[in-house]
Amino acid sequence: MRDVNPSRRALLGGLAALSAATTMASQRASAGPTAIHYGGPSIPLWPGAAPGAPKVLPTRRIEQRSQSADFDDRWLYGVAAPTLEVRRPAFQDGSAVILVPGGGYGFLSIDNEGEEQANWLTRRGVTCFILYYRLPDEGWANRGLVPLQDAQRAIRLVRHRAGEFGIDPARVAVLGFSAGGHLGGSLATRFAEKTYAPVDAADALSARPDLTGLIYPVITLSESFVHAGSRDNLLGKGASLAAAQAGSVERLVSDQTPPVFLTAASDDGLVPIANSLAMYQALLAKARPAEFHGFDQGGHGFGARLPQTVPAHAWPDLFHAFGQRHGVFKG
Template sequence: MTDSKGPSRRALLGGLAAAGLAATIAPRKAEAGLTAIGYSGPSIPLWPGKAPGAPATLPVRKVKQNSTSPAFDDRLITGVANPSLEVRQPAYRDGSAVMLIPGGGYGFLAWDNEGEEQARWLTERGVTCFILAYRLPCEGWANRATVPLQDAQRAMRLIRARAGDFGIDPKRIGVLGFSAGGHLAGSIATRFDEKVYDSIDAADTLSARPDLAGMIYPVVNLSRSITHAGSRDNLLGKDASETLRVAGSVETRVTDQTPPVFLTASSDDGLVPIANSLAMYNAMLAKQRPVEFHGFDKGGHGFGVRLPDDVPAHVWPDLFHAYGKRHGVFTA
C-alpha cells in the first residue's frame, strides 16, 4: 500500500524481493515538527549474554523513521543484537497474552505498524502484549534458518515463566504475526517442540506452543512461485536447497498438535500472494485442525490496523478477537 507517510512498506519489501537481501536501513534526522511518540513498559532480554550463534562483530541497531507526521511513528528496525520482549500492559487484564511478531521480510522489523499499533487495540481489550524484537537471520548469525525460531521459542517460554508477574494465564497465550512475522508465527505454531537451541535455564523446560496463532497476510510457502523471495532468501540464504525451502514452508509442518490458526489476507496483495494463506488453510483442514480464513478483495499488503472503514479488510482485528474468544484465549 502507498500512503503519504513516506516510502511505502510494499516498496521496501519489493526491494527485498528483487534483491533477496536485507535493505540497508540508516537512521535519518527527525524532520521539523516530527516528535517520536513515547512508549513505555518493561523490557525482557531473551538470552543471558550473547544470543546463540553470535557473529564476531554484532550487528548495530539502526532505526529508520518512515513517518512524516507528528501524530504517529512508523519505525523500521535493523541490527537486533540483543533480542527482547517489550511488554505493553492493559489497564484492565483479562488474563490473556499475545506475543506480537512484526514483519519486514526477515530484513527489518516494522515496529510500529505491526507491533505498537497492534498492542494498542489489544491492550484496550484487556490483553497483555509482548512485542518480539527478534534477530534478523541475514545479519551474520550462525544457523540462520532457525535464528528467528530460536528467539520465538525462547520468548514464548519466558512469557510462561513470567506469567505470574504479569497476571497471565499460561494456558491462554497467543501469537500474532504479520507478513514474514506471520511466517514466524506459523513456524512456532508448528515447530514449537523442535530443538533449535541448547537449554539454558528452567524456562526452557516449559512449552513453547502458543494456544492460538494469528497469521496476517503471511508468508507461508518458501519453495513455490507464490513465495516472497526476499523473505525466503533473508531467512535461508539465496542458494538454499529445495529440501531446506520445503522444510521452511509452514504448511508442510502442520500436525495434529498445531493450535487453532486465524488467517487474513487480501486478493489484491501484490507482494505476498493470498495463495500463501490458502496453502496454510488447506493444510490445517487436511489435518482436521481448527482454522479460520478471511480473504478480502481489497487491502493490499502491510495494512496493519490502518485501513479506512470503507476497505473490507479493516475488520480483521474484531474477527481475530472473536476467534480467540471462541477458543477460550480471550474473555473480555
C-alpha cells in the same frame, strides 16, 4: 415522593451500572489508535549472548518511514540483543499475545505491526509482548533457525513469568504479520523442535502457542507464490529446495498445531494470498481448528490502519472473536 419499592430501586441501579459498564467496554473496543505509549519493561530473551552470535554484533538502527510528526512508522535493523517489549493493559483479562512484526526477515516494522497492534489489544485487556527478534542475515550462525530460536524462547519466557504479569500461561497467543506470520506459523508447527540448548528453567516449558494469528503471512518458501525476499533473507540466496521445503509452514501442519486465524487481501501485490490459502488447506486436511478471511481489498502491510470503507479493516474484531471462541480471550 419517596420510592417505597426497594426491588425497583435496586433494579434501576443495576441497569444503570450495566449501561455504564457497556458504554466503557464499547469505548475501550472502538477508541482510535491515537494514544500509543512506548513505555514498558524490556525483557532480554537470553541471559547472555544469543545463540550463534558473530564476533562483531550488528549495530542497532531505526529508520523513520513516516513523513508526519504525529505518526510513527519505524523500521528496526541490527538486533544484537533480542527482547520482549511489554505493553500492559489498564485492565487485564488474563491473556497474552506475543506480537511478531514483519519486514521480510530484513527489518522489523515495529509500529505498524507492533505498537499499533498492542494499542488495540491492550484496550481489550490483553497483555502484549512485542518480539524484537534477530534478523538472520546479520552474521548469526544457523541463520535459518535464528528467528525461531527467539520465538520459542519468547513464549517460554512469557509462560515462565506469567505470575509476574498476571497472565494465564495456558492462554498465550501469537500474532504475526507478513514474514512475522511465517515466524508465527513456524512456531505453531515447529514448537517442539530443538533449535537451541536450554539455558535456564524457562526452557523446560512448552513453546506451543495456545492460539496463532497469521496476518497477510508468508507461508511457503518453496512454491511458485513464495515471497522470494523473505526466503533469501532467512535461508540465504541459492538455498536448496530441501531447505526451502523444510521451512515451508504449509508442509509442517500436524494434529498438534494450535487453532489458527488467517487473513489476507486478494489484491496483495507483495505476498500473494495463495500463501494463506495453502495454509488454510493444510489445516483443513489435518482437521485443525482454523478460520480464514480473504478480503478483496486491503493490499499488503495494512496492519490496523485501514479505514472502515476498506473491507479488511474488520480483521482485529474477527481475530479477537476467534480467540474468545477458543478460550484465550475473555469479555
